[in-house]
Amino acid sequence: MNEAAYAPPSGLQAAKPAAGPIAELRNVSKRFGEVLAADGLNLSIEAGEFLSFLGPSGCGKTTALRMLAGFEAPSSGDVLLDGEVVNDLEPYRRPVNMVFQHYALFPHLTVAQNIGYGLRQRRPRPPREEIERKVTNALEIVRLEGFGGRRIWELSGGQQQRVALARAIVNEPKLLLLDEPMAALDRKLRKEMQIELQNIQRRLGITFVLVTHDQEEALSMSDRICIMRDGRIVQTGSPRDLYDRPRNRYVAGFVGSSNFFDGVAAAVSDTETQVRVAGGIMLSGRALAPVTAGQAVTLSVRPEQVRLARTAADGDKAGWDVTVLSRIFLGEHTEYLVKHDGLGEFMVLTPRQAELSDGPFNAGERLVAFWEAESALVLTQD
Amino acid sequence: MTNDTDYISKRKFMEELYRYRRGSVTRRHFLGVTGLGTATAVLAAAVPGLRPRPAFAAGDIGDRVVLATWPNYHDPANFEAFTAATGAAVDVNVFGSNEEMLAKLQAGGSGWDVFVPTNYTITTYVGEGLIEPLDAARMANYDPAAFDARFAGPGNVDGTLYAVSKNWGTTGYAINISKNDNVTPTTWKEFWDMTMDSFSGRTMVHDYQLTTIGNALKYFGYSFNSVDPKELADAEKLLLDAKPHLFAINSDYQPSMRSGDAWMTMCWTGDGKQMNRDMPEIVYVLGKEGGELWSDFYAIPKGAPHLDAAYALIDFMLTPEVNAKEALFHGYPVADSRVNALLPAEVLNDPILYPAAELLDALEFGAAATLTDPNRAELLARFKSA
């Protein structure tokens, strides 16, 4: 990567990416009239990582991205790039590029002209041959060799997506922002692009910040995920972290799927917390954060942690008598919806391997369901 | 001026018309408030009248008669009276030039019953077969002996009566003498010399070849009607020399004269009278060298759809009492001695309307050949595009 080709404002150029976080949000809030779109965001983005903002629409993830890009200035707090406060720095002065949700490609320019657009804005303007070389290189990276002379409207959605990506990465930005880049692609294409994006990110070493509402996308691509709700960051961590150690019920619901049993913490010990759920049934689980007796909590059990059997084989552990309501064959797994008289309905995901001995079970069959107490998490409800 | 611009009643229209005639409003205001289309519609609808005239009640002449004439050239009360007497509503079409009238008749299908041509066009209409010979027997109020032959003469072509005299007038110039140390010039030579000197940028000439070229010819003492190439060349040189000094080439000169933007303009009798009435510092001058004398006529186009109504209308307008009311309304002189006998002395003694004999004698009628001369048309085009 040719760092010298940049002409960013003073300070940004000299800083080495490895020295510290490449971008930082420090207690950043953004207010649009009555609406608080971002509320006290704190986050530092490390050089070279792939970070995703994940949350439903309206959670503030796009606002966070736009503040990094410079399209919005924070109402309070600081946005830092390479250690320098850039709150009011115009977008065109930031070494940051964005892949827009609907690509925002220039319809009056060719593919090559679109990709070279950012290079042509630099002062001093790079020589023509250099621009051409970089554009060709970018086209290769996104596997669109030979498409340079095409018009934007001649391309498919997937191809346009690649052009948008090439237009951004050709500038070798410090930070590449991606705003729901795959929302408009069909499922198969999306899968392919996800893999390709990851490959490109690894190859180029550019820091990627992705905004998405698709948990699968976030989980499969990101080094870290920042889960947002109502303008706040709920939890930031690696996908495995978030899956295994969700901070609360919201995170657990957003990352993977889970069975939730709402109740009140009854007995609390270091290793185990007893939760009284509907119908007075006591369930035990492991609390990740301190819980006090009497607190409203939710017990979360992942469907794949539940086992089903025709008879209670493991004598020392009490199972739950359930009835099979439905069965969905998913290939490697089978998904069952079962019902317990006191606990209600919950999901079970059974690996094909397990079914060889004891399954498959049929709708209406009466079974026993088990899970290990340590695989059940006691979560706060905030 | 008025807040009633979107709808104008019949009464309101008449009020505005009278105010305009009295000169208390400009033509611009008049057009803005009424609109020319409105004028036609309102006049046509002016059906009810109060004084039925049994003389015209006899015979059915139909319910309408179409008149092509000049702006502000009739007393609407007379049309109302005509309608009341005969049952025929007068549908008025207003025109800006004889050429437009001629073009419309040449194109055919005008639908007119009566029109008002100027003297120099009548032979053309006869030559083109566009005009109906008049049967004097059908106009009880037409008395050839009462008319001044100087003005009524052009209505006869080769011994046949084609048109009867309506009004006459002159073409001179109006000057705001407050801009000239209250000195009133007397010649066309002064008109052109002042234009290129002390009145530079303040003079207007007609957008009309007959008068603009004719009055340039008068600078050299040539005939107003000259088509002589050498004389026209002299006139062209004068016009081209004067052009940079002109305020405008436009026949609608009253607004600019009244606002003070223009100080001097070629001018027709009626406009001169109106401006002088409101602004005494604007005087009307007939050049000593001569200039134009003109006369308007009533005539019937060939193929008039309501021939009976056409005769009835002309006959009605020739009634001395009616014609006197017309003259008092629009202020143009009449050639009919019976009418003059009914007019007040101050009108007959007005030097603008009835100029001194020696001034009048120097004037010439425009000739048909002058108007249709292609060289003069080209000269004007060169002048305007220079």
Add this chain to the structure above:
Amino acid sequence: MTQRSRNFLLLAPAGAWFLVMLVIPLTVVLIFSFGERGAAGGYVPAFTLEQYANLPARWAAFKNTLILAPAGTLASLLIAYPLAYYLAVRADPRWKTALLVLVIVPFWTSILIRSYAWIFLLGGRGIPALLAAIGIEDVRLINTPFAVLIGIVYGYLPLMVFPIFVNLDRLDKRLLEASSDLGASPWRTFLQVTLPMSLPGIATGCLLVFILLMGEFLIPAILGGGKVFFVGNALVDLFLQSRNWAYGSAVAATLVILMLVSVTAYMRLIRRLGAQREDVALM
């Protein structure tokens, strides 16, 4: 009903209109232009090229028109573009409609009445009087080429504003963000994105104004005091004053041909400017 007969029905009214209002009159004009003037004016059938041979006599009118039409178009564009830009991009959306209506308001009255209003504004008691009040004496505005230009810009402004406004209003604002994101300053974004993207609107507006200006006669007559003479004025005089229909037809035919040539050249230029852009190529 077949597709073919449906198409025929769809096109019939426009086709008939085109035939009656355009093809027939143009044919008549063409036939007349080879004829002769009658002794009392009008037209006499003949076949002569005399009328065309006389065209140089109206050279000044053609020259004035060929200067005024592009100049007037350019002046309208320079004033209309910022206005359209403001309306489409900057104006508060709540007021947009109201502001747009204000732009059309002048169209509610006839150009004649509006031009008369300008006679007063530009006349001695109007703007020159205001200028005199602040010490700038003896400014003459009315009956000058400048007054004609003002009248033209004023009269044709909405025709120029609207296509550009529609174009800019539909412009995807994300493209402007993308440009800024890629390092282009606002001015460069305007030059490289906004302006080229609004080219179709500019092209349409210029074409409308240019074509109308080629035949303009009213504004020069009223605000130019008859001293500024265009082909339109020459035609009015030829048909209504000297009634030389044959010559008038030759002048009119030449004007139409000039218009066709310049519009074709203009379309070529626009197409080349827009290269193979879909939106422009469609024009």
